[in-house]
Amino acid sequence: MVETKGHAPPLPSMSIHNDQAIRLRAEVPVELGGQRLDQVAAQLFAEHSRSRLAAWIKDGRLTVDGAALRPRDIVHGGALLELDAEQQAQGEWIAQAIELDIVHEDEQILVLNKPAGLVVHPAAGHADGTLLNALLHHVPGLVNVPRAGIVHRLDKDTTGLMVVAKTLQAQTRLVEQLQKRSVSRIYEAIVVGVITAGATIDAPIGRHGQQRQRMAVVEGGKPAVSHYRVLERFRAHTHARIKLETGRTHQIRVHMAHVGYSLVGDPVYGGRFRIPPAASPTLVQALREFPRQALHARFLELDHPASGERLKWEAPLPDDFVWLLTLLRQDNEAFV
Incomplete structure (x- = not known):
């Protein structure tokens, strides 16, 4: 998980019109002024990967005061960042019917009790059969959420509670809480x-x-x-x-x-x-x-x-x- 020092950037306003369309706006706080656009975007829109944000900047989908800039261009405090893009499937992962011990679920989050032996995320040696594959079967829409909504991990053989975000908005807010150490x-x-x-x-x-x-x-x-x-x-x-x-x-x-x-x-x-x-x-x-x-x-x-x-x-x-x-x-x- 990412730790931040100083003040956390303000949460961007967000509206998602369907499962794929993304509309984000955020004003660059003074303390982030003078940094590269890709660095500022990564902090303001932390629910998206740096590589995806950089691609959107290059495609002109993430603009600064209405203008398309390069990822390395400097932005200043008070500038308005606007993202108008489409969320795409986050990987070549497959949904698998793996039993989950769910202790809480609503429209925004899912809390589960992870058993020993279950790997959280596909990696070398664990291409499937993971918690992520199980989540995609339980909530197919998670294919459009980065890392299928996983915001923190437990080791393969550690048991217990994990929270998963079911929407981009929930993921943003959970990541912010983790950064602020309020979880x-x-x-x-x-x-x-x-x-x-x-x-x-x-x-x-x-x-x-x-x-x-x-x-x-x-x-x-x-x-x-x-x-x-x-x-x-x-x-x-x-x-x-x-x-x-x-x-x-x-x-x-x-x-x-x-x-x-x-x-x-x-x-x-x-x-x-x-x-x-x-x-x-x-x-x-x-x-x-x-x-x-x-x-x-x-x-x-x-x-x-x-x-x-x-x-x-x-x-x-x-x-x-x-x-x-x-x-x-x-x-x-x-x-x-």
Whole structure:
């Protein structure tokens, strides 16, 4: 997700006459004046990709004070940007009938409880069978919304709540909330080690220097802030609650590993495997064979993009998470 510094640009006015036609207008705020047209457009019309906006500028569909300019031309504060274009299908994706656990749906948004093993977006090695393919089957009109309305992601094996925008207007407003950090996302995790007290992790995240598929805390990375607190302590593990302020790739997994409390079952960032002394064979097997990182997006809270009403959802812990907590509690009780 994109983080912004300073004041967020004002939300553009919008009217969509049908599923494809797009009419957007926005005045360039003073603080964005003096920048390139393509850079300003990307901030004012953040629901569209930079490449698509650049194409519209070159085609004369995105104008400045009625004039067609080049993407690199400078625009000034107070100028009026107008977009008159047609939204086209966003990719060669196919709709697939994949079951979704929907916890809320209306004309603007859809909130779902994602299971473990479901990839969110098609990528190398996952051309289909993803959440995006399932969304296109459930709401065919999402083919005309960038990324099929997906505004934030969960890792393949992370479970829990996600919000999806069903319209361009909803996507714009959700992206704005994410930029302003007004969307509340709270996770629960089982980590290796006994956490003594909660804390805040403020450590920038970027690509690992040698292993490009991994993320890491690196100097010069993107700002990343996580807050964690203890829910329950066990002999060698902790049930923790983690609140995100930012939304970097693998943020919780990287941050918790960085402070010495890697997630149980994490195949990428997991640290030394730890078993409580004299633990039961059942617990040992459960810890050794836990099939994924023990991470669940438990709570989601945001302002509805149309009504402005503050809404909150909770997704119960999945069965594998509950079973591991049960075994850890039994282990605690056995050694009191």
